[in-house]
Amino acid sequence: MSNDPEKVWPTGLTLKEAEEVHSYLIDGTRVFGAIALLAHVLVAVSTPWLG
Amino acid sequence: MNNAKMWLVVKPTVGVPLFLGAVAVGSFAVHVAVLSNTTWVADFLSGASAGGSAALQTEQAILPASADATTLPMYIETHADGTQMMRVILPDGRSATLVMDDLTQAALR
Numbered sequence: 001m002s003n004d005p006e007k008v009w010p011t012g013l014t015l016k017e018a019e020e021v022h023s024y025l026i027d028g029t030r031v032f033g034a035i036a037l038l039a040h041v042l043v044a045v046s047t048p049w050l051g
Numbered sequence: 052m053n054n055a056k057m058w059l060v061v062k063p064t065v066g067v068p069l070f071l072g073a074v075a076v077g078s079f080a081v082h083v084a085v086l087s088n089t090t091w092v093a094d095f096l097s098g099a100s101a102g103g104s105a106a107l108q109t110e111q112a113i114l115p116a117s118a119d120a121t122t123l124p125m126y127i128e129t130h131a132d133g134t135q136m137m138r139v140i141l142p143d144g145r146s147a148t149l150v151m152d153d154l155t156q157a158a159l160r
Contacts, residue, residue, distance in 0.1 A: 008059040015056070021063045022055035025070065032074070047101050048091050 006014040013021070043049050058066065086092050095101050124140035137149040 011059055011062050013058055013063075015059065018058035019052045019055040021058045021067075022052055025067065036078075047095070048089075049085070 004014070006016075008015065008018075011018075091099075091101075126138045128136045128138065130136065134150065139147045139149065141147055
């Protein structure tokens with residue numbers, strides 16, 4: 001497998017694998033961002049934050 | 052998948068913890084900055100209402116800024132238990148009593 005022509009170095013991942021890693025990262029960022037957005041809205045309405 | 056090719060160059064075992072660590076350190080730093088530059092978080096953690104309006108109202112001056120403290124008809128009495136009471140003669144002749152209680156000590160009693 002180490003001489004797989006699809007693999008790209010220095011990481012040795014294929015483009016498909018790299019895109020899969022990236023998709024999880026993007027999904028995680030979106031979920032984190034959605035929760036953070038909700039939390040910030042709740043803080044903004046319930047505390048003096050932002051005046 | 053604009054930037055997916057970065058994982059052909061950066062090992063995910065290095066890049067993912069680095070990314071998550073940067074997010075964690077960044078958000079922690081922002082929250083520390085809010086804590087150290089405002090009073091309402093500490094006030095809330097000490098039992099004050101989360102809505103700041105009530106806390107702000109208690110800070111309003113009850114005497115005009117022009118009042119002369121040396122001529123105010125104001126008397127301070129100290130009780131045996133350490134609490135203090137302040138008696139003020141209001142302009143219309145009534146008297147008002149202000150009790151100054153150390154809330155941290157009161158909570159421990």
